Amino acid sequence: MNPTSAAARVLAPTQPDLDTVKTRQQGAWSSGDYAIIGTTLQIVGEALCEALDLRAGQKVLDVAAGNGNVTLAAARRWCEVVSTDYVPALLERGRERATAERLAIEFRQADAEALPFADASFDVVVSTFGVMFTPNQDKAATELLRVCKRGGKIGLANWTPEGFIGQLFKTIGKHMPPPAGVKSPALWGTGSHITELFGAQTSSIQLEPRNFVFRYRSAQHWLDVFKTYYGPVLKTFGALDPQAQAALTDDLFALIKRFDRSGDKTMVVPSEYLEVVVTRR
Secondary structure, three states: OOHHHHHHHHHOOOOOOHHHHHHHHHHHHHOOOHHHHHHHHHHHHHHHHHHOOOOOOOEEEEOOOOOOHHHHHHHOOOOEEEEEEOOHHHHHHHHHHHHHHOOOEEEEEOEOOEOOOOOOOEEEEEEEOOHHHOOOHHHHHHHHHHHEEEEEEEEEEEEOOOOHHHHHHHHHHHHOOOOOOOOOHHHHHOHHHHHHHHHHHEEEEEEEEEEEEEEEOOHHHHHHHHHHHOHHHHHHHHHOOHHHHHHHHHHHHHHHHHHOOOOOOOEEEEEEEEEEEEEEO
8 A cells, every 4th residue: 555645645635626615505505584684685796786887788797696685776776687596485585675676677587606607697697605604615606607708797795704794604604614625705806816716707806894783673683684594594593402502602602792883772784795806808
């Protein structure tokens, strides 16, 4: 037996089963009702559309759209919008919102890593806090570029590692470690990773750190909402025994206290995200 080969096998990084990871993620995002959380984030979709300087009549694809924050914002600007997600229930929430506002939008179930559209089909491709959670990040970025026309734009809003939600996932990972070898979603909130994913096929990349402010009645109110409706938090608590749940709760309250700027009994927590506008070469 070759000792060098044996050592190499021991030291080789674990290759994650990304299909299994995706299935688990889909189950997490299908649990609870992310639309309850997503609706509060609407301002991010509006800001991204302005950053993209959308024009009426442009063809826009919203990837991992959730309940449709950018979808609705683009449709309000008279764009031709296709809204996609791999969770049917979230598409239905988006459809309900579009119906209420009398907006003409096409909704399609789709995997961000295998978009069912021809090359160069869209003037603008967008995603807010969606595509960043794909297990195969390189593949997802390749798909966004593939369906975007030359000279078109890709607009993203991604939580940063240092911000509140980035730290939320770090806290969750402390109590329930993610699968070995899977890249952190928060990498999408760093300029270096965005450049690595998109730089070779773009003529420009604009990066703007921004904050979304979570406003809740109290820290307990936030926890109650996220434990009930936000899939990753709901699933984490469901996988822990009572003692571990109590420890996670303590850590989450400490995290909120670190970011909270309310000065009263309510919760006012800014969460940094990176606004990205990529121009396709």
